[in-house]
Amino acid sequence: MGAWITRLAAYRPTLERSDLLARSGAVMGFVFVAASWLYLFPIMGGPLWHHALAWALVMVLAVCFATLMRTDLWPLRLVIVVGLIALSELLAGASYRQDSDSLLLAHSLLIGATSTVALSLRGSWQSAAYTALLAVLVFGHTITTSIQHRLGPTTFSILVGFWLIMLAIRHTAPRALDIFLRDQAVKAESVAAQAIVRDRSSAAAQDARHLHDTVLRGLTLLARGGAGLAPQDFRSMFAAGAYDDDGPGLRSTGTLTESTMADGRPAALRGGGGVAVVESSTATDVASWLKARAREHSRNGFTVDVFGEGGTLPPDVLLAVADAAGECMVNAARHAGSDHVDVLISRTGPVVSVLVSDAGRGFDPGSLPAESFGVRHSVVERMAHVGGSARLLSTPGRGTTVVLEVEAA
Amino acid sequence: MSRLFPDVPGATAGPLFLSRGILVGASLILWTFSAITQVGSFDGSSPDHSGFTAVALDLIGCCAAFLASAPTTPRRQLPYVRLLWLATSITSGVMTAQGVTLASGYLALAFNVMLGTALVFLVCMRWDLMGFMLLSAANSVLSSFYYATTPRFGSGEGLLIFFITLIPGLLGALFVVGIRSRMEEQFARHSAQALTALNQHADTRSSAHTEELSATHQQIQELFERAARSEGRPLTPGLAEEAQWLASRLRAQLMVAHSGNWLTEALVLAGLDSTATVTAQPDLLQRITQAQRPAFLAVTMLLLKPIPDGPRQGSGQPGTVHVYVEPHVDDQLLITWRVTGLNPNRCTPALWSEVESLGAPRVHSDPGGASIIVHVKAPRLW
Numbered sequence: 150m151g152a153w154i155t156r157l158a159a160y161r162p163t164l165e166r167s168d169l170l171a172r173s174g175a176v177m178g179f180v181f182v183a184a185s186w187l188y189l190f191p192i193m194g195g196p197l198w199h200h201a202l203a204w205a206l207v208m209v210l211a212v213c214f215a216t217l218m219r220t221d222l223w224p225l226r227l228v229i230v231v232g233l234i235a236l237s238e239l240l241a242g243a244s245y246r247q248d249s250d251s252l253l254l255a256h257s258l259l260i261g262a263t264s265t266v267a268l269s270l271r272g273s274w275q276s277a278a279y280t281a282l283l284a285v286l287v288f289g290h291t292i293t294t295s296i297q298h299r300l301g302p303t304t305f306s307i308l309v310g311f312w313l314i315m316l317a318i319r320h321t322a323p324r325a326l327d328i329f330l331r332d333q334a335v336k337a338e339s340v341a342a343q344a345i346v347r348d349r350s351s352a353a354a355q356d357a358r359h360l361h362d363t364v365l366r367g368l369t370l371l372a373r374g375g376a377g378l379a380p381q382d383f384r385s386m387f388a389a390g391a392y393d394d395d396g397p398g399l400r401s402t403g404t405l406t407e408s409t410m411a412d413g414r415p416a417a418l419r420g421g422g423g424v425a426v427v428e429s430s431t432a433t434d435v436a437s438w439l440k441a442r443a444r445e446h447s448r449n450g451f452t453v454d455v456f457g458e459g460g461t462l463p464p465d466v467l468l469a470v471a472d473a474a475g476e477c478m479v480n481a482a483r484h485a486g487s488d489h490v491d492v493l494i495s496r497t498g499p500v501v502s503v504l505v506s507d508a509g510r511g512f513d514p515g516s517l518p519a520e521s522f523g524v525r526h527s528v529v530e531r532m533a534h535v536g537g538s539a540r541l542l543s544t545p546g547r548g549t550t551v552v553l554e555v556e557a558a
Numbered sequence: 559m560s561r562l563f564p565d566v567p568g569a570t571a572g573p574l575f576l577s578r579g580i581l582v583g584a585s586l587i588l589w590t591f592s593a594i595t596q597v598g599s600f601d602g603s604s605p606d607h608s609g610f611t612a613v614a615l616d617l618i619g620c621c622a623a624f625l626a627s628a629p630t631t632p633r634r635q636l637p638y639v640r641l642l643w644l645a646t647s648i649t650s651g652v653m654t655a656q657g658v659t660l661a662s663g664y665l666a667l668a669f670n671v672m673l674g675t676a677l678v679f680l681v682c683m684r685w686d687l688m689g690f691m692l693l694s695a696a697n698s699v700l701s702s703f704y705y706a707t708t709p710r711f712g713s714g715e716g717l718l719i720f721f722i723t724l725i726p727g728l729l730g731a732l733f734v735v736g737i738r739s740r741m742e743e744q745f746a747r748h749s750a751q752a753l754t755a756l757n758q759h760a761d762t763r764s765s766a767h768t769e770e771l772s773a774t775h776q777q778i779q780e781l782f783e784r785a786a787r788s789e790g791r792p793l794t795p796g797l798a799e800e801a802q803w804l805a806s807r808l809r810a811q812l813m814v815a816h817s818g819n820w821l822t823e824a825l826v827l828a829g830l831d832s833t834a835t836v837t838a839q840p841d842l843l844q845r846i847t848q849a850q851r852p853a854f855l856a857v858t859m860l861l862l863k864p865i866p867d868g869p870r871q872g873s874g875q876p877g878t879v880h881v882y883v884e885p886h887v888d889d890q891l892l893i894t895w896r897v898t899g900l901n902p903n904r905c906t907p908a909l910w911s912e913v914e915s916l917g918a919p920r921v922h923s924d925p926g927g928a929s930i931i932v933h934v935k936a937p938r939l940w
Contacts, residue, residue: 341753347820
């Protein structure tokens with residue numbers, strides 16, 4: 150029995166699957182038939198067998214359109230065309246319709262539904278010839294009945310319009326869809342490329358900030374012979390591992406691994422004023438962190454005072470604010486020519502602001518070189534990385550204020 | 559209005575996937591039929607002024623719909639153009655309905671509403687699915703209303719007209735909804751494939767630089783270990799010199815790592831750097847916000863990539879894209895895409911959708927190609 154079924158299945162003709170347009174044509178044809186049927190059937194005249202035949206034809210057409218959703222095999226299209234011609238004649242035959250009659254529109258709609266078979270046209274001469282044959286059948290019937298019953302050219306014109314539109318759709322819609330899909334593919338690629346570049350730049354910037362704030366500062370100190378450092382500070386600074394939680398370029402892309410210890414708590418692990426201070430902290434409020442940073446940087450006559458309260462911040466944001474503020478303190482100590490910095494913390498709603506001000510020599514922010522790592526990467530980009538912002542307010546001779554702002558939420 | 563593809567950037571453009579050429583052609587065919595039946599006394603009715611006026615209004619409506627679907631029409635003008643079309647359509651429909659008698663004028667009304675239905679597609683080419691469905695429904699109700707004002711009201715034809723005008727809109731919406739999942743799947747698949755391929759490419763590109771930086775880092779660690787072993791004794795001149803040299807080297811490597819810009823790097827990743835030239839200071843490119851960057855890159859890539867079975871976007875010959883980013887007043891940047899051989903009228907809706915998400919574009923065409931110019935709000939970094 151199983152062998153019989155297999156043998157029969159082997160003899161079954163290979164069905165050509167309907168594409169998207171052919172399936173749309175099936176839906177369109179069905180809706181046209183249904184609309185005409187709803188309008189024409191209640192006012193249809195003729196003997197009872199006409200009604201029965203019309204019902205049967207509608208059923209056959211419904212089945213054909215349903216089948217067309219799966220395959221557009223050529224006999225199916227022939228049955229649809231013949232069925233539609235027969236139905237149009239039954240529902241609104243020549244004896245009932247005239248050019249000025251309202252039946253004309255419904256009849257034209259039915260006969261126009263034959264144009265949906267044009268959506269199954271393929272790029273081969275056999276398919277073109279067969280579709281042309283179906284068109285000849287429909288147009289031949291329309292012209293013949295129009296001449297025979299002396300009807301006007303309205304139905305013929307509507308039919309031409311329907312077929313032209315369907316052929317145009319068949320010709321251009323696949324390309325329009327291809328172009329749309331191609332645009333989507335290009336956009337997907339652009340989104341992916343942008344995401345990769347963003348993540349890698351972010352990771353590289355983190356590495357650069359880390360190296361700038363710790364390693365490069367240590368190297369500069371060594372290059373100056375370690376001047377100004379007490380022996381115990383010197384040892385703790387260059388002790389093995391004090392600088393490295395990872396090597397450069399080894400961090401996972403776009404993460405904040407550098408700012409989080411293994412137990413998930415943030416750790417203040419940064420150099421300040423040439424000194425690296427390893428200070429685990431469980432505090433999550435901005436003031437405590439900034440006061441700790443102020444203590445790190447207050448040395449050799451340089452002092453940092455912290456005022457105000459800013460409440461708590463998420464660990465990564467807190468670390469970024471503390472690091473950016475620390476970098477501002479370092480810059481002030483190095484370049485401002487002032488021996489004092491004030492740090493003012495305030496909170497307005499969810500926004501935490503940190504102002505780092507000195508009364509030093511100031512500078513023109515517009516003249517800041519593009520390759521300046523200290524401000525660009527260690528302050529501005531660091532804040533931007535956690536969704537915050539940094540503004541630099543400075544005038545030569547009138548000091549510098551850096552405004553760091555971030556939302557607590 | 560809700561978006562058709564909320565997760566797909568720029569997917570609101572051209573939601574019907576129909577060629578604009580087809581819609582324009584179909585509309586003109588229907589307008590011709592409408593004009594013949596109105597003016598040519600095709601169905602026995604006598605031509606009058608209202609018929610001529612209705613035909614003229616239909617033509618104005620066609621022009622408005624043509625403008626509403628044109629990719630170069632600024633988006634801010636679209637609501638006015640749509641309103642203009644609606645006004646002409648309603649006026650024309652009412653005037654045509656007034657000409658309907660018990661014996662004539664019905665065909666003219668039928669063609670009028672069919673033309674209106676075709677123009678709904680054209681008007682909605684740059685709208686989203688909800689806008690399209692809303693306008694389709696409004697068109698159906700209006701068409702039935704026109705019929706209700708005729709002496710033939712009550713014969714059931716109004717229902718047929720309502721169906722005829724509702725069907726295309728309904729089918730269009732079904733078509734869009736039907737392939738929506740396919741679109742989303744395809745976008746997700748393309749994104750995943752692109753991420754994998756581009757990540758591999760990026761790994762290959764960055765490996766040399768990472769190795770170099772790792773080597774420097776290793777040397778620095780060794781230096782620090784030696785410094786720590788010195789126990790605070792005065793450092794030797796050799797160690798200080800080595801520290802100076804390593805600091806210079808590290809600084810140079812960091813500079814090299816930050817010498818590129820995100821746009822060029824993305825284009826290099828996508829393999830499009832040979833046909834695109836970016837002229838911009840890194841500072842200016844950095845000012846473009848993260849939210850604007852995907853659209854900026856998408857526009858550049860859409861202009862560079864060839865369309866299926868055809869030449870590059872809107873052109874008849876392969877060309878190059880020059881991207882200029884210049885400072886402008888009020889924290890704005892002026893972005894210009896200069897494309898050789900570009901015909902802006904043949905650019906796809908997706909491109910304009912992305913351009914408009916950056917700002918209102920201006921287009922200059924010349925025999926050598928075209929320039930797309932857009933002002934982008936990009937605040938200074940500090």
